[in-house]
Amino acid sequence: MKTIWTVARKELVDLFRDRRTMLISLLMGPILVPVLILGIGAMIESRMRTQLDSTLELPVIGAEHAPNLVAFLKGRNIEPQPGPEDPDALVRDQRADVVLRIDADFGEQWRSSRPARVELIHDSSRQDSRIPVSRLQTVLAEYSGTVGVLRGISRGVSPEAGFAVHVARRDVATPESRRGMALAFLPYFLVFFSFLGSAHLAMDSTAGERERQSLEPLLATPAARAAIMSGKILGAWLFGTLSLVLMLVAFKLSLAFAPGAMQMINVSTPVMAKLLLVLLPMVLIGTTLLTLISATVKSMKEAQGYMSVLMLLPMVPTLVLMVNPVRNELWQFAVPFLAQNQIIMKLVRGEVVSAAEWVVYMVAGLGAGLLLWAIASRLYLSEKLAVSA
Amino acid sequence: MILLENLHKSFKTKGGPVHAVKGVGFQARDGEITGLLGPNGAGKTTTLRMLYTLMSPDQGRIEVDGIDVAADPTAVRQRLGVLPDARGVYKRLTARENVAYFGRLHGLDDATIAARIERMAATLNMRDFLDRRTEGFSQGQRTKTAIARALVHEPRNVILDEPTNGLDVMTTRGLRSFLRELRAEGRCVIFSSHIMQEVAALCDRIVVIAHGEVRAIGTPDELREQTGLADLEDVFVRLADLEEAQA
Numbered sequence: 055m056k057t058i059w060t061v062a063r064k065e066l067v068d069l070f071r072d073r074r075t076m077l078i079s080l081l082m083g084p085i086l087v088p089v090l091i092l093g094i095g096a097m098i099e100s101r102m103r104t105q106l107d108s109t110l111e112l113p114v115i116g117a118e119h120a121p122n123l124v125a126f127l128k129g130r131n132i133e134p135q136p137g138p139e140d141p142d143a144l145v146r147d148q149r150a151d152v153v154l155r156i157d158a159d160f161g162e163q164w165r166s167s168r169p170a171r172v173e174l175i176h177d178s179s180r181q182d183s184r185i186p187v188s189r190l191q192t193v194l195a196e197y198s199g200t201v202g203v204l205r206g207i208s209r210g211v212s213p214e215a216g217f218a219v220h221v222a223r224r225d226v227a228t229p230e231s232r233r234g235m236a237l238a239f240l241p242y243f244l245v246f247f248s249f250l251g252s253a254h255l256a257m258d259s260t261a262g263e264r265e266r267q268s269l270e271p272l273l274a275t276p277a278a279r280a281a282i283m284s285g286k287i288l289g290a291w292l293f294g295t296l297s298l299v300l301m302l303v304a305f306k307l308s309l310a311f312a313p314g315a316m317q318m319i320n321v322s323t324p325v326m327a328k329l330l331l332v333l334l335p336m337v338l339i340g341t342t343l344l345t346l347i348s349a350t351v352k353s354m355k356e357a358q359g360y361m362s363v364l365m366l367l368p369m370v371p372t373l374v375l376m377v378n379p380v381r382n383e384l385w386q387f388a389v390p391f392l393a394q395n396q397i398i399m400k401l402v403r404g405e406v407v408s409a410a411e412w413v414v415y416m417v418a419g420l421g422a423g424l425l426l427w428a429i430a431s432r433l434y435l436s437e438k439l440a441v442s443a
Numbered sequence: 444m445i446l447l448e449n450l451h452k453s454f455k456t457k458g459g460p461v462h463a464v465k466g467v468g469f470q471a472r473d474g475e476i477t478g479l480l481g482p483n484g485a486g487k488t489t490t491l492r493m494l495y496t497l498m499s500p501d502q503g504r505i506e507v508d509g510i511d512v513a514a515d516p517t518a519v520r521q522r523l524g525v526l527p528d529a530r531g532v533y534k535r536l537t538a539r540e541n542v543a544y545f546g547r548l549h550g551l552d553d554a555t556i557a558a559r560i561e562r563m564a565a566t567l568n569m570r571d572f573l574d575r576r577t578e579g580f581s582q583g584q585r586t587k588t589a590i591a592r593a594l595v596h597e598p599r600n601v602i603l604d605e606p607t608n609g610l611d612v613m614t615t616r617g618l619r620s621f622l623r624e625l626r627a628e629g630r631c632v633i634f635s636s637h638i639m640q641e642v643a644a645l646c647d648r649i650v651v652i653a654h655g656e657v658r659a660i661g662t663p664d665e666l667r668e669q670t671g672l673a674d675l676e677d678v679f680v681r682l683a684d685l686e687e688a689q690a
Contacts, residue, residue, distance in 0.1 A: 056550070274525040
């Protein structure tokens with residue numbers, strides 16, 4: 055035990071004296087996060103506001119066939135513009151979000167009370183045209199409905215006869231869960247930083263030390279190798295935890311100043327404490343995994359080669375869930391990365407994490423950490439590790 | 444007291460297995476300095492690494508103060524002070540902190556560590572740079588720090604792998620008198636080198652190693668007698684078969 059602490063303390067002293075490295079790995083995240091949250095948050099807010107509230111300029115082809123409809127659009131804050139020659143090209147080149155074409159037969163069909171034809175030209179794969187298109191659709195549906203009702207009344211038919219089914223919606227999203235949607239990236243961020251926050255120290259204290267030829271004398275001391283390795287892991291874990299705490303504080307502060315929907319995210323101290331608890335096993339998995347890798351590689355360079363792959367790991371569940379959303383099930387709380395993703399989402403959405411889920415999560419997380427630790431301490435016994443160069 | 448018996452060690456390399464040590468065996472007595480002399484690549488460092496338990500021999504036996512290395516490596520490491528071939532010191536720690544770190548790993552308390560550092564700083568002439576960070580140290584200052592670090596627990600047996608490498612004349616002289624002090628204290632000192640004069644100036648007994656084998660063991664005079672040559676360098680060249688290798 056004493057050895058573990060001696061080694062951990064030395065590693066931390068060594069790191070903290072390397073001011074620049076220390077500041078970079080400790081502060082980059084906490085500085086970047088507020089910038090991202092405040093910046094992106096503000097961007098989303100202002101876009102939504104302008105797209106929803108501003109006058110929508112709509113190129114209309116054949117406006118002269120339907121003066122009534124055009125007048126109705128004007129009354130709904132949509133400003134018809136002269137129609138283009140080639141609407142498809144205009145939309146494809148992203149010079150217009152949506153184009154409305156009114157058929158030449160519109161007047162004829164209208165007078166004979168048949169469905170009159172209009173055409174929306176838009177690109178459904180474009181995210182930013184979603185709001186204008188749905189605005190226009192809503193207005194057109196409203197127009198259609200209003201005219202339909204008036205026609206019914208004039209023929210002595212009850213307006214209600216026109217609606218076979220009345221659809222009412224009830225949204226069960228709690229305010230908290232709607233806020234959570236705004237933060238789909240939050241789990242990735244937190245898992246990433248807890249997983250790799252101390253990567254530098256973990257790799258340097260094994261692979262780097264070996265490269266600097268100080269590992270051989272260290273391993274020639276009577277201190278048990280498992281203890282030396284555990285000390286290095288403990289040092290990296292403490293550092294990772296410190297950087298994680300700073301990260302969470304940065305989240306708390308920046309979300310307090312974030313605009314609109316994000317401001318309502320639950321960043322109360324108990325939730326933050328739970329997040330920290332959730333992420334501690336992740337820090338352990340990260341530091342032991344990197345120590346394990348560092349014990350097998352020949353050089354620091356080789357160890358860094360693994361970094362790009364490791365950086366992708368926390369992203370996997372976010373990507374999979376985006377393509378294939380799955381229901382919460384207990385087994386998910388045992389899968390590293392996916393488990394963190396699920397439990398963090400639950401916490402920030404204000405849902406209750408059941409006792410069973412906590413137990414499965416903690417046992418699986420700490421178990422994975424211990425397993426990696428056991429493998430790493432075996433590798434630490436190898437002859438190759440001790441002998442540098 | 445250190446005893447090595449019939450040590451063998453081979454490594455797998457890309458070009459096939461290399462038999463680095465082939466049946467090395469010798470005894471190093473307390474109160475004596477034993478020199479391990481051999482050209483580069485003779486197997487000195489590998490032999491010493493097996494002695495200080497970093498590698499296990501494929502065959503053979505090592506005893507330190509009567510303790511079998513294979514049976515209780517930890518007890519053996521406690522009795523050894525090792526200056527390995529790899530001399531890395533932590534450059535962001537001061538010389539004092541470097542030594543103290545190893546003292547703690549040997550289980551010493553702070554007061555003992557402080558007293559030992561004082562003593563070694565005096566004998567190794569380290570006072571000027573003791574509290575400076577080792578970044579930017581000269582080769583000599585680094586070696587002294589590494590030696591102090593290796594001996595902080597005052598081991599009965601001292602193993603130094605090419606300690607004079609890269610040192611200037613005065614530092615080398617200082618180191619020699621330090622090793623004589625260790626001998627006078629009754630410790631068992633093993634020290635390896637590829638320079639005959641170095642070994643002759645200091646050692647009570649010389650073990651000549653070449654191509655992974657022991658070629659001769661004896662005092663400098665005995666070796667002169669054995670070969671019939673007066674010049675020690677010639678003795679070494681003859682014993683290690685260096686002429687043959689050159690040709």
